[in-house]
Amino acid sequence: MKFKLFKKKSTPQYRRYTRSKVGNVIYFSILFLAGAFTVLPLVYCIVTSFKPLDELLIFPPQFFVKRPTMSNYLALPSLLSKIQVPISRYFFNSIFVAVAGTLLHIIAASLAAFTFSKSKVKGRKALFWIVQIMLLYNSITLAVPRYYIYTKLHLIDTYWVYILPAIPSATGCFLMKQYMDASVPDALMEAARIDGAGVIKMYVSVIMPILKPAWMTMLLLSFQEMWTIIPQGTIFSEQLKTLPQVMSSISAGGIARSGSAMAVTVLLMIPPILVFLISQSNVMETMSTSGIKE
Amino acid sequence: MSSKTNLKKRRRTTSEDISFYIITIPFMLFFFLFNILPVLASMTLSFFDYDMVSNPIFIGLENYSRMFTGDNVFMKVLGNTLRFSIIAGPISFLLSFMLAWMINEFPKTIRVILTFIFYAPALVGNAYFIWQVFFSGDSYGYLNNLLISFGFITEPINWFQNTQYNMTIIIIVQLWMSMGVSFLANIAGLQNVSAELYEAAAIDGVRTRWHELWYVTLPSMKSILLFSSVMQIQSVFSVSAVIVTLAGYPSVNNSVDTIVSYISDVGTARYEMGYASALSIFLFFMVLAFRFGIGALLNLVGKSDN
Numbered sequence: 001m002k003f004k005l006f007k008k009k010s011t012p013q014y015r016r017y018t019r020s021k022v023g024n025v026i027y028f029s030i031l032f033l034a035g036a037f038t039v040l041p042l043v044y045c046i047v048t049s050f051k052p053l054d055e056l057l058i059f060p061p062q063f064f065v066k067r068p069t070m071s072n073y074l075a076l077p078s079l080l081s082k083i084q085v086p087i088s089r090y091f092f093n094s095i096f097v098a099v100a101g102t103l104l105h106i107i108a109a110s111l112a113a114f115t116f117s118k119s120k121v122k123g124r125k126a127l128f129w130i131v132q133i134m135l136l137y138n139s140i141t142l143a144v145p146r147y148y149i150y151t152k153l154h155l156i157d158t159y160w161v162y163i164l165p166a167i168p169s170a171t172g173c174f175l176m177k178q179y180m181d182a183s184v185p186d187a188l189m190e191a192a193r194i195d196g197a198g199v200i201k202m203y204v205s206v207i208m209p210i211l212k213p214a215w216m217t218m219l220l221l222s223f224q225e226m227w228t229i230i231p232q233g234t235i236f237s238e239q240l241k242t243l244p245q246v247m248s249s250i251s252a253g254g255i256a257r258s259g260s261a262m263a264v265t266v267l268l269m270i271p272p273i274l275v276f277l278i279s280q281s282n283v284m285e286t287m288s289t290s291g292i293k294e
Numbered sequence: 295m296s297s298k299t300n301l302k303k304r305r306r307t308t309s310e311d312i313s314f315y316i317i318t319i320p321f322m323l324f325f326f327l328f329n330i331l332p333v334l335a336s337m338t339l340s341f342f343d344y345d346m347v348s349n350p351i352f353i354g355l356e357n358y359s360r361m362f363t364g365d366n367v368f369m370k371v372l373g374n375t376l377r378f379s380i381i382a383g384p385i386s387f388l389l390s391f392m393l394a395w396m397i398n399e400f401p402k403t404i405r406v407i408l409t410f411i412f413y414a415p416a417l418v419g420n421a422y423f424i425w426q427v428f429f430s431g432d433s434y435g436y437l438n439n440l441l442i443s444f445g446f447i448t449e450p451i452n453w454f455q456n457t458q459y460n461m462t463i464i465i466i467v468q469l470w471m472s473m474g475v476s477f478l479a480n481i482a483g484l485q486n487v488s489a490e491l492y493e494a495a496a497i498d499g500v501r502t503r504w505h506e507l508w509y510v511t512l513p514s515m516k517s518i519l520l521f522s523s524v525m526q527i528q529s530v531f532s533v534s535a536v537i538v539t540l541a542g543y544p545s546v547n548n549s550v551d552t553i554v555s556y557i558s559d560v561g562t563a564r565y566e567m568g569y570a571s572a573l574s575i576f577l578f579f580m581v582l583a584f585r586f587g588i589g590a591l592l593n594l595v596g597k598s599d600n
Binding site: 020023027030031034035037038039041042044045048059060061063107108109111112114115116119120121122127130131133134135136137138140141142143144145146147148149151153164165167168170171173193198199200203221224227228230232233244247248258261262265268269272273276277280281283284285286287288290291292293 | 320
């Protein structure tokens with residue numbers, strides 16, 4: 001059984017009476033300028049990662065590469081070998097932390113969202129209101145009081161300091177609850193109840209199949225955040241560090257290292273972009289229900 | 295109909311309710327530990343003098359009075375944060391809506407490509423250090439090089455150390471990476487405004503796209519706009535890493551340091567946990583005030599003034 005909940009508007013079937021020629025010209029110019037401003041730094045980053053050393057040092061600086069080379073990428077393992085930890089370890093840490101944090105967040109947050117959206121238990125509205133307030137704060141704003149709590153719980157310098165704080169991210173829970181409100185009909189819940197299904201059964205057989213778009217959205221947002229996280233004073237051991245931390249130590253190496261810094265940045269871009277491409281149509285469907293009603 | 299008759303009676307806790315409580319525990323446990331407890335802990339610690347080594351000493355409101363009477367750096371970073379947020383916040387909010395609105399009418403494939411382009415800086419996260427190359431302080435910097443070759447300046451400008459320019463540059467970089475969740479939400483929301491509404495408005499005499507935007511599009515987007523403004527408030531008030539990377543900490547005369555950078559300096563470098571907590575609580579309530587102020591403002595959207 002498949003629910004068609006959102007009208008897919010592919011091409012407007014109505015003639016729009018509100019479009020003027022002058023307006024269109026302004027429209028496209030703004031869009032073009034904004035697009036160039038957004039994309040050029042990233043293009044520059046990719047182009048520079050293929051520049052040989054003499055082109056990196058050339059004066060005046062050039063935007064484009066004349067003789068592209070892979071040397072910046074090939075130099076990465078030897079650049080990092082000065083630190084005793086092999087690059088594969090950083091890579092493993094990044095992947096492990098991002099995947100574990102994302103999975104635990106998705107499971108915990110969607111179960112909580114199920115309660116907020118479909119149960120009638122006492123206190124659910126108050127709790128959800130608090131979750132909504134916490135949308136205003138991200139981990140950086142709360143870093144110092146959290147640091148105090150990490151110390152008390154002896155989480156400093158362990159994997160847990162990356163993973164555990166990712167579980168209660170308010171954004172994921174909020175989006176999930178809004179999506180369930182809009183797309184899981186109460187009649188469906190009632191039917192499952194009559195069949196004698198318990199909460200877990202309802203969640204697995206009724207809710208989960210409908211929630212695919214919301215899952216994908218949480219996957220994108222959570223993965224992206226976990227992938228780029230740079231801990232502030234909570235990780236000291238070299239063997240627990242992730243790729244973004246390594247990147248900042250390479251880019252601190254000055255202009256001769258800038259090629260390799262760009263190469264690491266390009267490599268770091270790939271996983272979030274892949275996740276976005278896989279999830280984008282589902283993300284759009286979820287986001288259309290994200291409104292806050294007051 | 296069963297829910298109507300139940301309304302009169304007081305609901306009794308059923309076994310289903312207990313299951314619901316149980317499945318909420320994992321999320322709420324960590325939510326309490328890492329979101330609510332930090333706020334409660336800072337509230338308590340903000341009344342103490344505490345360096346994480348010796349015992350905390352109760353000092354009442356001294357930490358709060360110190361902020362406004364005895365701490366010039368705080369007044370400076372508060373000013374910076376407000377200046378930064380009041381400029382970058384509304385611009386990024388409007389921009390995320392305007393761009394979403396502009397790409398909304400393209401066919402699906404082009405729309406997805408444009409969405410990807412504008413979302414890319416936020417998506418890849420840590421790429422903001424690229425701007426260091428563009429605004430580099432020596433003549434290798436692209437902007438300096440350009441300005442020198444056109445004869446506007448003779449000596450390279452040290453952009454991030456120059457208090458005249460550094461705030462503007464930081465704002466530009468923030469805008470560059472601000473097309474995040476709120477931008478996606480706006481695109482999705484616009485896709486869901488029904489085509490019939492536009493048709494009806496055209497029949498009622500709406501003739502320009504600006505009128506259409508104000509009377510049709512914006513009112514049906516109100517709740518999405520509130521969500522997207524919440525996400526933009528969150529991002530402007532927590533900016534710290536971008537500024538520390540580009541301008542360093544402390545920046546020249548503290549000219550671009552924000553409250554968040556200052557709090558982490560006081561807390562994790564100087565270990566003045568009591569004072570850092572008081573600063574966090576101040577920030578907490580300031581952000582909350584902005585959130586509800588904007589909620590009230592958004593209620594005015596789509597109201598006719600004639």
